[in-house]
Structures are given as structure tokens and as C-alpha cells.
Amino acid sequence: MENSDTNLMLRLKNGEQDVLREIVERHKLSVLNLCLRFTHNRNDAEDLAQEVFIKIYQAAPRYEVKASFTTWLYRITVNLCMNYQRRKKILQFFSLNHRKGSEFQVEDRILEFAAGEQPDTEFEKQELQQLVQNAIQSLPDNQKTVLILHRYNNLSYKEIAEALEITVGAVESRLHRAKENLRKRLKSVVSEIEI
């Protein structure tokens, strides 16, 4: 309890600025990877993750122990990631090279991959990563968020519901639809891989 996240936040609230480093070291990888799932770009993910911790530092004076710290942390991260995606979509819309790459190429690339061999080389491994990433990216935002929090950050349905301020039933239904969509999109890949 002495060094729980909540305790560290309360110390930060009381002006102990050094504890921020401990909070960052504890959570940087989970926040970074969560940002990476949304951005697909390491630099953008790092920028966003830093922004998350800056927000936490700025919000520390107003911090109150309501929900768990990680739920609060993931809520801030998801909000920033969604804003990032919105900005990116607007920029893409107005850019001359406007393409919906991740959406229209997913199925073609899956079929392409399915016709190939096992991912035993680095290149093929990266190709597979890209396919999975694109399949996730092609999901609607609400399904994608729930899936990422559950699959990669190991949040329970209840924790996701708290983080996104929705009901547990909504989490269950979004996750069901996300899995169903991914099953259709990744069917050919799955059949080619030994699990």
C-alpha cells in the first residue's frame, strides 16, 4: 500500500515532484504500447505517451481517489489517442495523398499472405504484424478501443467499462463484434499459422 499508484499520486499532489519519475517508470511501457496500437508509429506513440504523463502531472493537484489509478491513466491515454486519430483523419482528408490504406488493403494483403509460407523470416514477421495491425485499425473506433484495452492491457470488462464510462454490457457486445469482425478478416491468416 505504501508505494501503490494511488499513494504515489497523493504524494505528487502534496508536492513531492520526484515521485512522478516512479509513476512514469512503472507505467511507461503499457502507455507507450497502448499509444502504439492506435498510432502505428513509434515516434507518435512516444509523443502521445509523454503527453499522457504531462496531463497526469498537471492534473495531480486536483487528483481524487475515485476509480483505480490505472483506469484513470488508461482513460486519459485513450482520450488523447482518439484526439490524435481525429486530427490525423482531418489531415488525411485535406492532404493530396488522401488514401484509406489500412482499410482497403487489409483483405488483399491477407490473401497475399495466406498464399505464402510460414513467417519464419524477419520480413514475413513484419508483414504479419502489419496485417494484424491493419485488421485492428480497420475496426470501428469503439470496438477497437475495447479490444485493445482487453487484449493488450489485460483490463477486465469492468475496468474497461469504468475507463470508458460505459456499461459492462456495452463492453461485452463491442468485444463480441470486434472479435467477429477480426475472425472474418484474419480467417485466412489463422488457417496458415500453427498456434
Next chain:
Amino acid sequence: MKCREIKRKLSAFQDKELPEFEMKEIERHLRNCSACSQALHEITSVWHVLSRVETIESAPFFWTRLSHRLKEREIKHSSWKSIYAPIPKFAFPVLTILILFFGLVIGIYLGQNIYHHSELPSPTSVEDEMDQTLSLSSFDDFPEESVADVYVTLLSEDNH
């Protein structure tokens, strides 16, 4: 439960997020239903494939960059603060209200005075002009020795 209901709950079943009695009921159903078992197998396989994503394992300079950014922001914040600190918080809304109020007063004053001294004809002068143009006096002879009278006289003499 029917297959349709089971399939809808397979995702939560796979995540072990259902109440115990439902978990057991689905387990029993899966033992006897190959279609639902296949659906669960597919979902589970996809779940495993999802682990094949790029993952950041370490971020060695993350704290250094973050602390640098924090310092930068604090410097910016404090420089703004030093400019605005002597001004009390309520001054900004009060100033805005005053500017709007004076803008309104000046607008009303100008609106009332710009056209006040203009030379636009008043409705009465227009009526007078119309009366003069259309009244029967328009058909009277020209005044004696006026240019028009002389001109008409000359014309009539020429005709004779």
C-alpha cells in the same frame, strides 16, 4: 440455450467473464455441438494471432525527454504567468464587458447622428414637388418677358 445465443456469448465465455452457471451451461453445449465448438476455436485462434503485433520492449530515454518537455512547459507557463500575474482574474471579463458596452453606445450614437444632418429630401418636400409638377398651373402661360415666353413668341411669329 440455443446455438444463436451461445455464439453471442462465446466471446465473453472465452474471456471467462460470464457467471459460473452460464460458463457451465456453455461448456455442456460445446461438448455436443460441433458448429459452436468450431466458432469458439476460430475466435481463440484469432485471439492468439493478435499477439503478433509490434511491441515496445524498452524506452531508455523516455524520462529524460519527458522531464525536458516538462521543464520547457513550466518555463513557458511561468513567463506567461509573470505577464498576467499583476492583473486580477476578474479584470478580463470586466474589461470585455466594458468594451462591448462602449461599442454599443458609440454604435447607437453614430447611428442617430450620421443621417441627422444628411441632405436627403424629407417626405413633405417630395410631396410639394409632385404637386408643383402635376398641378393645373403647369398649363398656364409663361410669365411675361421670361426666356420661355420670348421663345414661344418668336416661334409663333415665324409660323405667321
